[in-house]
Amino acid sequence: MNFLQERILQEGVVKSGNVLKVDSFLNHQLDLGLLEKMGKEFCRRFVDKPITKVLTIESSGIAIAYSVARQLGVPLLVAKKTPSVNLDGELYVAEIDSLTEKAVQKVIISKKYLSPQDRVLIIDDFLANGYALQGLISLVEAADGTVEGLGIAIEKGFQKGGKRIRNLGYHLESLAIIESMDPDSGAITFRTQEA
Numbered sequence: 001m002n003f004l005q006e007r008i009l010q011e012g013v014v015k016s017g018n019v020l021k022v023d024s025f026l027n028h029q030l031d032l033g034l035l036e037k038m039g040k041e042f043c044r045r046f047v048d049k050p051i052t053k054v055l056t057i058e059s060s061g062i063a064i065a066y067s068v069a070r071q072l073g074v075p076l077l078v079a080k081k082t083p084s085v086n087l088d089g090e091l092y093v094a095e096i097d098s099l100t101e102k103a104v105q106k107v108i109i110s111k112k113y114l115s116p117q118d119r120v121l122i123i124d125d126f127l128a129n130g131y132a133l134q135g136l137i138s139l140v141e142a143a144d145g146t147v148e149g150l151g152i153a154i155e156k157g158f159q160k161g162g163k164r165i166r167n168l169g170y171h172l173e174s175l176a177i178i179e180s181m182d183p184d185s186g187a188i189t190f191r192t193q194e195a
């Protein structure tokens, strides 16, 4: 069992509706030592990729993506969910469904921060049905950039996103893949992965 799986077993709370709450170390209060380790592990897993930029979506992916980008020494680009004064000029926009916000949502980036030369590592905290990742992938591809890989902290393997993204041929790495979780007993099991 790796460091993230151990922490999920210690502090993760299984809620109804297939939701795992990890607010004590990842989604609300942040454990910076853990984030550092997660960044290091993603760097190890994507060591052979010529990454020029890390991309995530606000807000819960930012801390993990920051750790990865800092350790890779490349810029971090944060896709926005709402138009704001910080977004001007021409934009790439994708629409995604969202489990946590229960509505169709936008992911938006300014065209000036992605180019055909970019080789992008996409990072997010959770993978469920894959809508967020597909939105981010479509932004990179709209810019004619290359998706070098996708790094997820916690994949819920019993939902369809992971299979869908891997079947499309992308290199997807998840630090913890949950095989099952039970809101009544609180039990969580993980898929065995190669070290």
Ligand code: 5GP
Pocket (backbone or CB within 6 Å): 018, 019, 020, 021, 022, 027, 060, 097, 098, 099, 100, 124, 125, 126, 127, 128, 129, 130, 131, 132, 133, 161
């Ligand atoms: P997807 O787009 O893959 O269906 O869902 C991924 C997004 O929904 C992630 O960006 C994450 O913020 C949120 N999410 C999905 N499932 C969970 C969950 O079980 N717990 C938490 N905290 N967030 C989740």
